[in-house]
Amino acid sequence: MKKKWNWIDITILLIIILLIVGFLNRDKIIRVGEKVTESNVKDLVITLEAKELTEDMVTDLSVGDKIFSQYNFQNATIKEVVVEPLLRSEAGSDGKMRVYEDSEEVKVTIKIDAQVTYSGPYMELGGQVVKAGNSFVLKTTKVEFPSTIKHIEVK
Numbered sequence: 001m002k003k004k005w006n007w008i009d010i011t012i013l014l015i016i017i018l019l020i021v022g023f024l025n026r027d028k029i030i031r032v033g034e035k036v037t038e039s040n041v042k043d044l045v046i047t048l049e050a051k052e053l054t055e056d057m058v059t060d061l062s063v064g065d066k067i068f069s070q071y072n073f074q075n076a077t078i079k080e081v082v083v084e085p086l087l088r089s090e091a092g093s094d095g096k097m098r099v100y101e102d103s104e105e106v107k108v109t110i111k112i113d114a115q116v117t118y119s120g121p122y123m124e125l126g127g128q129v130v131k132a133g134n135s136f137v138l139k140t141t142k143v144e145f146p147s148t149i150k151h152i153e154v155k
Helices: 007-024 025-029
Strands: 041-054 066-069 074-093 097-119 122-127 135-139 144-154
Touching: 007 025, 041 074, 041 122, 041 135, 066 135, 097 144
Parallel strands: none
Antiparallel strands: 041 097, 041 144, 066 074, 074 097, 097 122, 135 144
16 A cells, blocks of 8 residues: 655654754754853953064054954954064174174064953953963954964953
8 A cells, every 4th residue: 555645744754854953953053142241251452472574574564453363353453563673692703692683574562452252261362362471363354473472451
Protein backbone atom coordinates (compact mmCIF):
# COMPACT_ATOMS: atom_id res chain seq x y z
CA MET A 1 0.00 0.00 0.00
CA LYS A 2 1.32 3.39 -1.00
CA LYS A 3 1.56 6.04 1.76
CA LYS A 4 0.16 9.46 0.93
CA TRP A 5 1.60 12.67 2.38
CA ASN A 6 -0.97 14.80 4.10
CA TRP A 7 -0.70 18.20 5.74
CA ILE A 8 0.00 16.73 9.19
CA ASP A 9 3.06 14.83 7.91
CA ILE A 10 4.38 17.94 6.15
CA THR A 11 3.84 20.08 9.27
CA ILE A 12 5.74 17.61 11.48
CA LEU A 13 8.58 17.43 8.95
CA LEU A 14 8.82 21.26 8.81
CA ILE A 15 8.86 21.51 12.62
CA ILE A 16 11.70 18.95 12.81
CA ILE A 17 13.70 20.86 10.17
CA LEU A 18 13.16 24.18 11.99
CA LEU A 19 14.27 22.63 15.29
CA ILE A 20 17.44 21.25 13.68
CA VAL A 21 18.28 24.61 12.07
CA GLY A 22 17.54 26.42 15.34
CA PHE A 23 19.76 24.03 17.32
CA LEU A 24 22.68 24.41 14.90
CA ASN A 25 22.42 28.23 14.97
CA ARG A 26 21.60 28.66 18.66
CA ASP A 27 24.69 30.82 19.34
CA LYS A 28 23.69 33.33 16.68
CA ILE A 29 20.09 33.38 17.83
CA ILE A 30 20.99 33.95 21.48
CA ARG A 31 23.53 36.75 20.73
CA VAL A 32 21.09 38.79 18.67
CA GLY A 33 19.67 40.46 21.77
CA GLU A 34 23.04 41.00 23.46
CA LYS A 35 24.26 44.58 23.56
CA VAL A 36 27.13 46.23 25.37
CA THR A 37 25.62 47.66 28.50
CA GLU A 38 26.90 50.63 30.44
CA SER A 39 27.93 48.37 33.29
CA ASN A 40 30.78 46.77 31.36
CA VAL A 41 32.21 49.83 29.57
CA LYS A 42 35.07 52.05 30.78
CA ASP A 43 36.35 55.31 29.36
CA LEU A 44 40.15 55.25 29.07
CA VAL A 45 43.01 57.26 27.70
CA ILE A 46 45.48 54.80 26.17
CA THR A 47 49.03 55.87 25.33
CA LEU A 48 50.69 53.83 22.58
CA GLU A 49 54.29 53.92 21.44
CA ALA A 50 55.60 52.63 18.12
CA LYS A 51 59.30 52.54 17.31
CA GLU A 52 61.32 51.83 14.21
CA LEU A 53 58.80 53.31 11.78
CA THR A 54 59.68 55.41 8.78
CA GLU A 55 58.20 58.90 8.51
CA ASP A 56 56.09 58.02 5.48
CA MET A 57 54.42 55.23 7.48
CA VAL A 58 52.85 57.78 9.83
CA THR A 59 52.11 60.71 7.50
CA ASP A 60 48.47 59.60 7.10
CA LEU A 61 47.97 59.31 10.87
CA SER A 62 46.10 62.34 12.17
CA VAL A 63 44.20 63.59 15.19
CA GLY A 64 40.51 62.70 15.04
CA ASP A 65 40.93 59.37 13.22
CA LYS A 66 38.75 56.53 14.54
CA ILE A 67 40.20 53.13 15.35
CA PHE A 68 39.05 50.48 12.87
CA SER A 69 38.90 46.85 13.92
CA GLN A 70 36.76 43.77 13.33
CA TYR A 71 35.24 45.40 10.20
CA ASN A 72 33.80 48.25 12.32
CA PHE A 73 34.80 51.61 13.69
CA GLN A 74 35.43 51.30 17.41
CA ASN A 75 34.55 53.80 20.13
CA ALA A 76 38.11 55.11 20.10
CA THR A 77 39.52 58.32 18.65
CA ILE A 78 43.10 59.49 18.27
CA LYS A 79 43.56 62.63 20.39
CA GLU A 80 47.30 63.28 20.11
CA VAL A 81 50.14 62.23 17.80
CA VAL A 82 53.77 63.03 18.62
CA VAL A 83 56.49 62.09 16.11
CA GLU A 84 60.08 62.21 17.40
CA PRO A 85 63.37 61.06 15.94
CA LEU A 86 64.44 57.65 17.20
CA LEU A 87 67.43 57.78 19.52
CA ARG A 88 70.05 55.10 19.04
CA SER A 89 73.16 54.39 21.09
CA GLU A 90 76.45 52.76 20.26
CA ALA A 91 79.80 52.26 21.89
CA GLY A 92 82.57 54.42 20.46
CA SER A 93 86.15 53.36 19.86
CA ASP A 94 87.13 54.86 23.22
CA GLY A 95 84.51 52.71 25.03
CA LYS A 96 82.09 55.55 25.76
CA MET A 97 78.43 55.32 24.80
CA ARG A 98 77.31 57.72 22.11
CA VAL A 99 73.64 58.61 21.54
CA TYR A 100 72.53 59.83 18.13
CA GLU A 101 69.29 60.47 16.25
CA ASP A 102 68.43 57.95 13.55
CA SER A 103 67.84 59.83 10.30
CA GLU A 104 65.52 57.23 8.79
CA GLU A 105 63.35 55.90 11.63
CA VAL A 106 61.04 57.70 14.08
CA LYS A 107 59.27 57.02 17.38
CA VAL A 108 55.56 57.80 17.47
CA THR A 109 53.55 58.37 20.66
CA ILE A 110 49.77 58.26 20.26
CA LYS A 111 47.05 59.05 22.81
CA ILE A 112 43.65 57.49 22.25
CA ASP A 113 40.34 58.26 23.98
CA ALA A 114 38.53 54.95 24.03
CA GLN A 115 35.54 53.14 25.44
CA VAL A 116 36.65 49.62 26.24
CA THR A 117 34.61 46.65 27.37
CA TYR A 118 35.73 44.79 30.42
CA SER A 119 34.99 41.48 32.05
CA GLY A 120 36.63 41.07 35.42
CA PRO A 121 40.27 42.10 35.13
CA TYR A 122 40.31 41.96 31.31
CA MET A 123 39.73 45.02 29.12
CA GLU A 124 39.25 44.79 25.37
CA LEU A 125 39.16 47.21 22.46
CA GLY A 126 38.27 45.83 19.05
CA GLY A 127 39.24 42.27 19.95
CA GLN A 128 42.62 43.24 21.43
CA VAL A 129 43.46 43.02 25.12
CA VAL A 130 44.18 46.43 26.65
CA LYS A 131 46.93 46.03 29.23
CA ALA A 132 50.07 48.09 29.80
CA GLY A 133 53.04 46.40 28.15
CA ASN A 134 50.97 44.41 25.64
CA SER A 135 51.35 44.85 21.92
CA PHE A 136 48.51 46.63 20.13
CA VAL A 137 47.95 46.87 16.39
CA LEU A 138 46.88 50.44 15.68
CA LYS A 139 44.61 50.44 12.66
CA THR A 140 42.64 53.23 11.06
CA THR A 141 41.19 53.32 7.56
CA LYS A 142 44.51 54.75 6.28
CA VAL A 143 47.26 53.34 8.54
CA GLU A 144 48.12 50.08 10.27
CA PHE A 145 51.22 49.32 12.35
CA PRO A 146 52.21 47.50 15.54
CA SER A 147 52.70 49.41 18.77
CA THR A 148 53.03 48.84 22.51
CA ILE A 149 50.66 50.09 25.20
CA LYS A 150 52.74 52.29 27.51
CA HIS A 151 50.13 53.87 29.79
CA ILE A 152 46.44 53.48 30.60
CA GLU A 153 44.46 56.16 32.43
CA VAL A 154 40.85 55.82 33.55
CA LYS A 155 38.84 58.99 32.87
